[in-house]
Amino acid sequence: MKKILIAILAACCVWAAYDYSRPVDRYVVKVTAAEGDTLWHLVGGVMDSEGDRRDVREVIFWTRKISNIKGDLQPGDIVLIPIEVRK
Template sequence: MKKALFALLVACCVWAAWDATRPVDRYVVKVTAADGDTLWHLVGDVMDREGDRRDVREVIFYTKKISNLQGDLQVGDVVLIPIEASTK
């Protein structure tokens, strides 16, 4: 049992090291909020389109921070969405 857990731990460490060294493109996508838009949907749609695989909650946190958004999203608000997409 100890050998199996050790092998699993080593495999996780190797995967994490590989994942940390792969090339990533970092850029910001600028979107303007329209009527009925929510931050969750705007960020989620851009992440899907751009291939960002991070947790949407993490990206929303940084989106609010760099876009200086406080409170509810208003029509016309400029939303800056930080994207991290792996290069192919």
């Protein structure tokens, strides 16, 4: 039983090292907010379509920072969404 657990742990470590070493494409997607849009909706939709697997809350945080969004999202606001996709 101990040998199986050690083998599983080693396989997990190898997989994590492989996943961490894969190259990452980083870019910004520019979106214009429409009536009724929320950051959660815009960021989540772009992340899904682009294949970004990070936590949406983290991306919303960085989106607010780089887009200089202080309060609520207004129609016509330009939203810059930072995307990271592993190859």
